[in-house]
Structures are given as C-alpha cells and as structure tokens.
Amino acid sequence: MTAYPPGQAPGQNPQVARAAQDATSDRSFVATWLFAWLLGVLGVDRFYLGKVGTGILKLLTIGGFGIWWLVDLVLTLTNSAKDIGGKRVLGTRQEQTIAWIVTAAVVVLGWVMSAVTQSFAFLTDQLIP
Secondary structure (H helix, E strand, O other): OOOOOOOOOOOOOHHHHHHHHHOEOOOOHHHHHHHHHHOHHHOHHHHHOOOHHHHHHHHHOHHHHOHHHHHHHHHHHOOOOEOOOOOEOOOOHHHHHHHHHHHHHHHHHHHHHHHHHHHHHHHHHHHOO
16 A cells, blocks of 8 residues: 555645645634634734734724625635735635534524514514603
8 A cells, every 4th residue: 555645645746735735824714714703803814814014904994894804704714815925724624614604604693683683672662652
C-alpha cells in the first residue's frame, strides 16, 4: 500500500496539492465567521485577517452603515474571504454548512420575534387607548 503525504488524496497531482495548500490561509474559518457575524460592525473580522486599514475604516463607519458588514458576512459564508496575503480562509464543508444553518436560523428567529413584538404592540395599542 502506498502512503500519501498529508493533505494529498490518491491520484492527485503533488504540485496541485502543494499549490492549493499554499493558497490557503492559516486563519480559522469559524473564527472569521463569528467575528464577521457578531463583531463585524466593529471591523474585528478585518483586524483578524490582518487588514488593519480597512478594519479601522469599518470601525469608524460602523460596518459601512451595515452594508459592509453584510458583504463581509456573505464573503465569509461562501468561502471567499481572504487574509492580508490574499490567501483564502477555507473551512471544511461541515463548518460551512453549520455556519449557514446557524446564521439562517438566527435571522429567521429575529424576524419571528420582531413580528411577535409588533403584534403585541399593536394589540396593546388597540386594547388600552
């Protein structure tokens, strides 16, 4: 039985495997996703990826008034986020799936909670003049 180097599958070109490994960042996908999602308006995800200049701009504009925060979150979830060296922050398929599910669940839960809150506010206004 032939032993393959770590990270190389049978039948895979060694140069391609090495190039793919060199093009991948050593930053964690999960950390990047959590920073982008929870602290993205403060630019923490940009600081984590080594992009200090854009991190400061994101901090001063409060996540680009929310737009930059959303763009960075989507970039991270689609495995397109890059660090300061231009290397992609790749997560495993399982990490990426969990990140999508958790993000979607929290967004839907937020919508439901907002609708319930608005309904109670409307009913309270109608019952107590």
